[in-house]
Amino acid sequence: MASSxxxxxxWDYFKKDSVSAVTCEICKKQFxxxxxxxxxxxHLRRKHPGYFEIDKLNKQDEFQQFGDRHNNEPSxxxxxxxxxxTLMQSQLQEQNSKSTSTIDSINCKKxxxxxxxCVTNKKxxxxxxxxxxxxxxLIKMIVIDYQPLSIVENPGFLEYSKKLQPLYKPPTRKLLSxxxxxxxxxxxxxxxxxxxxxxxxxAVTTDIWTSDSNKAYLTVTSHFSYDDFIHNAVLxxxxxxxxxxxxxxxxxxxxxxxxxxxxxxxxSIVSDNGANIKNAIIGQLQKKHHxxxxxxxxxxVTDALxxxxxxxxxxxxxxxxxxxxxxxxxxxxxxKSMQKQMLYxxxxxxxxxxxxxxxxxxxxxxxxxIKDPLSAAITSLPRAPEFITATEWDLLIDVVSILKPFxxxxxxxxxxxxxxxxxxxxxxxxxxxxxxSRIPKTTSA
Numbered sequence: 001m002a003s004s005x006x007x008x009x010x011w012d013y014f015k016k017d018s019v020s021a022v023t024c025e026i027c028k029k030q031f032x033x034x035x036x037x038x039x040x041x042x043h044l045r046r047k048h049p050g051y052f053e054i055d056k057l058n059k060q061d062e063f064q065q066f067g068d069r070h071n072n073e074p075s076x077x078x079x080x081x082x083x084x085x086t087l088m089q090s091q092l093q094e095q096n097s098k099s100t101s102t103i104d105s106i107n108c109k110k111x112x113x114x115x116x117x118c119v120t121n122k123k124x125x126x127x128x129x130x131x132x133x134x135x136x137x138l139i140k141m142i143v144i145d146y147q148p149l150s151i152v153e154n155p156g157f158l159e160y161s162k163k164l165q166p167l168y169k170p171p172t173r174k175l176l177s178x179x180x181x182x183x184x185x186x187x188x189x190x191x192x193x194x195x196x197x198x199x200x201x202x203a204v205t206t207d208i209w210t211s212d213s214n215k216a217y218l219t220v221t222s223h224f225s226y227d228d229f230i231h232n233a234v235l236x237x238x239x240x241x242x243x244x245x246x247x248x249x250x251x252x253x254x255x256x257x258x259x260x261x262x263x264x265x266x267x268s269i270v271s272d273n274g275a276n277i278k279n280a281i282i283g284q285l286q287k288k289h290h291x292x293x294x295x296x297x298x299x300x301v302t303d304a305l306x307x308x309x310x311x312x313x314x315x316x317x318x319x320x321x322x323x324x325x326x327x328x329x330x331x332x333x334x335x336k337s338m339q340k341q342m343l344y345x346x347x348x349x350x351x352x353x354x355x356x357x358x359x360x361x362x363x364x365x366x367x368x369x370i371k372d373p374l375s376a377a378i379t380s381l382p383r384a385p386e387f388i389t390a391t392e393w394d395l396l397i398d399v400v401s402i403l404k405p406f407x408x409x410x411x412x413x414x415x416x417x418x419x420x421x422x423x424x425x426x427x428x429x430x431x432x433x434x435x436x437s438r439i440p441k442t443t444s445a
Contacts, residue, residue: 013051014040026051126167134168139176139184149173149181192233193260199224202262205270205292206253208244208277216240218249220256232416235260246279253285273299293424294413301357301406311399314392315352315360318367320385321378322349331381338373349374358410361403364396391442398440405434 015023022033152170203223219237236256242248257263268288271277272295281289350366352359
């Protein structure tokens with residue numbers, strides 16, 4: 001009976017096709033059959049170790065049942081004769097537990113082997129799409145943050161990129177400037193051209209500025225409405241090596257307009273009040289010119305400050321005071337010490353720029369904010385510049401009070417996400433009302 005059970009347990013996993021062939025029910029593989037179960041068991045052991053262990057358990061169960069039947073027979077021997085039977089039971093139980101743990105171990109190994117196959121299936125290189133996406137993010141970072149192209153060669157940036165994505169190799173500076181950046185620029189140009197082709201009216205702002213290398217550039221920005229949204233796009237920044245005459249400026253503007261095919265769509269061009277740029281727009285291009293209101297306000301404030309001698313004298317004194325604290329380490333540390341003692345926030349002095357009145361306002365506001373610690377620090381400095389008198393402090397307060405509305409209007413008129421032309425008249429009226437309502441403490445303001 002034991003042999004028949006043994007045969008039936010093995011044959012549960014196989015189907016006999018003919019006298020010399022069988023098919024495995026587990027993997028559906030057919031192989032030759034020599035008349036005994038040795039090759040069948042060998043197939044189970046190699047291909048299906050879990051089922052092979054189950055078959056071994058079946059054999060052990062049969063052996064244990066045989067031992068149980070032997071133990072249930074009447075005993076005619078002494079305790080020494082019963083000892084082998086008890087020992088055999090303990091061995092069978094031990095073998096049974098070992099077999100069970102063996103099956104669990106095999107199943108765990110099988111699962112771990114499968115998991116290992118999934119985990120170790122790592123990429124050896126990035127796909128072309130993934131690499132292009134990272135390149136585009138790199139270009140975006142350089143453009144938005146005004147980073148130099150040489151950043152891709154900096155050791156710190158290379159190490160940081162390696163930590164983020166070991167498979168990514170940043171492009172060289174030459175590849176960045178000769179291929180990737182021009183390709184990205186062309187793609188964006190095509191998108192902007194598609195938008196400009198769908199609109200009927202375009203407004204343009206332009207200005208001429210000089211770089212640190214003393215080169216003059218003309219920048220043109222387009223403004224248009226599409227799909228109920230306001231769009232702004234810088235169309236070109238073109239160097240103008242020639243003299244800035246009306247003819248030369250008009251030629252540069254016309255070339256840019258023709259490239260973008262918007263010459264007949266332009267309804268207005270906004271610029272400063274320079275005679276040459278006005279001649280280029282009105283006289284040469286025959287376009288409607290609109291002066292920049294923010295630039296006009298800047299000219300008004302600058303002329304007003306220059307025409308008031310007491311105010312200019314005070315501004316020069318403030319500039320000398322700020323310059324001393326900017327260049328003297330002893331004075332700067334003394335100011336910090338006084339701010340700590342007087343429980344003031346540690347604020348540095350601000351230097352203004354003579355061509356920007358709003359920077360003069362920022363300088364004056366900072367001096368007023370640190371007036372007390374500044375006064376305490378200046379008295380202990382051996383070679384300090386001439387300090388501000390009490391009357392001049394009052395005048396400085398009046399100057400800040402008058403200039404503050406101009407700053408707010410300038411910020412309001414510099415917006416890009418909303419229409420500013422319709423705000424000009426209401427804001428100017430508000431400015432006039434605000435200035436009339438302010439009563440200065442001094443007669444010089």
